[in-house]
Amino acid sequence: MTGTALEAEGLGMRYRGRGGGWALRDCTFRLPAGAVCALVGPNGAGKSTLLALAAGFLRPAEGTLRVLGAAPGETRARMAYVAQDKPLYPQLTVSETLWAGAELNPDGWDREAAARIAEPLPSDAKVRDLSGGQRSRLALALALGKRAELLLLDEPMADLDPLARHQLMGVLMAEAAEHRTTIVMSSHILTELEGACDHLLLIDGGHVRLGGETDDLIAAHAVLTGPVRDLAPHTVVESRTTGRTLTALVRPEGPVDATWTRSEPTLEELLLAHLRSPEAPALLTPSATTREAVAA
Numbered sequence: 001m002t003g004t005a006l007e008a009e010g011l012g013m014r015y016r017g018r019g020g021g022w023a024l025r026d027c028t029f030r031l032p033a034g035a036v037c038a039l040v041g042p043n044g045a046g047k048s049t050l051l052a053l054a055a056g057f058l059r060p061a062e063g064t065l066r067v068l069g070a071a072p073g074e075t076r077a078r079m080a081y082v083a084q085d086k087p088l089y090p091q092l093t094v095s096e097t098l099w100a101g102a103e104l105n106p107d108g109w110d111r112e113a114a115a116r117i118a119e120p121l122p123s124d125a126k127v128r129d130l131s132g133g134q135r136s137r138l139a140l141a142l143a144l145g146k147r148a149e150l151l152l153l154d155e156p157m158a159d160l161d162p163l164a165r166h167q168l169m170g171v172l173m174a175e176a177a178e179h180r181t182t183i184v185m186s187s188h189i190l191t192e193l194e195g196a197c198d199h200l201l202l203i204d205g206g207h208v209r210l211g212g213e214t215d216d217l218i219a220a221h222a223v224l225t226g227p228v229r230d231l232a233p234h235t236v237v238e239s240r241t242t243g244r245t246l247t248a249l250v251r252p253e254g255p256v257d258a259t260w261t262r263s264e265p266t267l268e269e270l271l272l273a274h275l276r277s278p279e280a281p282a283l284l285t286p287s288a289t290t291r292e293a294v295a296a
């Protein structure tokens with residue numbers, strides 16, 4: 001195994017005052033260093049909680065989370081975290097914010113990377129007068145300027161217009177490729193993730209449902225169409241019948257009978273089928289499986 005960016009073992013988190021409900025529970029997975037990982041799941045799934053735990057802003061109620069090989073709080077200098085509400089100092093201007101970023105990161109500030117992202121912003125404008133999308137751009141400029149090994153981005157593109165989204169996604173991907181930066185990015189916009197992210201972590205109801213390389217997760221599934229009959233021995237994630245035709249998304253267990261018409265699911269089909277079928281067993285590819293889980 002090469003380096004590990006994130007490794008969770010039995011990770012659980014509950015907020016005080018929530019009547020004992022778990023925001024995350026029994027989460028065990030690994031994310032290799034250098035991965036560009038989409039963190040997906042419905043509202044309230046636990047995505048922001050996981051990112052805040054990784055950033056060291058929350059503490060687990062149970063289990064462990066290692067970030068870049070250490071406890072989360074110990075690696076803050078090596079990672080950048082852009083929270084969902086993009087906290088910035090409202091009274092500072094854009095250029096003062098970038099100046100503060102440079103001052104706070106004297107050893108590794110990448111002025112050019114930050115300036116490239118912040119370039120369309122009015123440099124004299126106060127942060128409090130920026131639009132939501134402009135604030136997102138400034139927060140990303142700070143994150144990239146830090147030249148971190150790990151970027152934790154909570155819905156970074158949500159407020160951005162399509163052109164800005166496209167441009168910034170390109171910058172992020174170039175960053176990841178050039179510096180082998182690990183990126184974990186939560187998003188609800190599947191089209192934004194498809195093609196950009198090589199890894200996927202699907203969380204639902206506080207549990208990890210899918211984890212690993214996107215290509216491997218897709219390859220582990222098949223859409224089968226044919227006359228209605230038993231799908232054994234395959235693991236069925238979701239099936240539906242229209243007249244006499246059965247269509248199912250399965251994890252093939254051994255060869256697939258040639259009487260089925262078989263196709264590869266799209267990423268969206270894979271995710272939606274799992275979200276509609278909470279009883280389908282979780283699947284982690286080998287790269288997402290922790291050492292402990294392998295040993296057990």
Ligand SMILES: Nc1ncnc2c1ncn2[C@@H]1O[C@H](COP(=O)(O)OP(=O)(O)OP(=O)(O)O)[C@@H](O)[C@H]1O
Nearest residue numbers: 015016018023041042043044045046047048049050
């Ligand atoms: N500060 C908090 N206090 C109490 N409960 C919280 C707090 N933050 C989150 N929760 C709860 O924890 C669970 C997970 O929330 P979280 O924000 O991590 O989900 P999410 O996947 O990021 O959702 P979204 O896609 O809506 O941003 C939810 O049930 C939410 O209500």
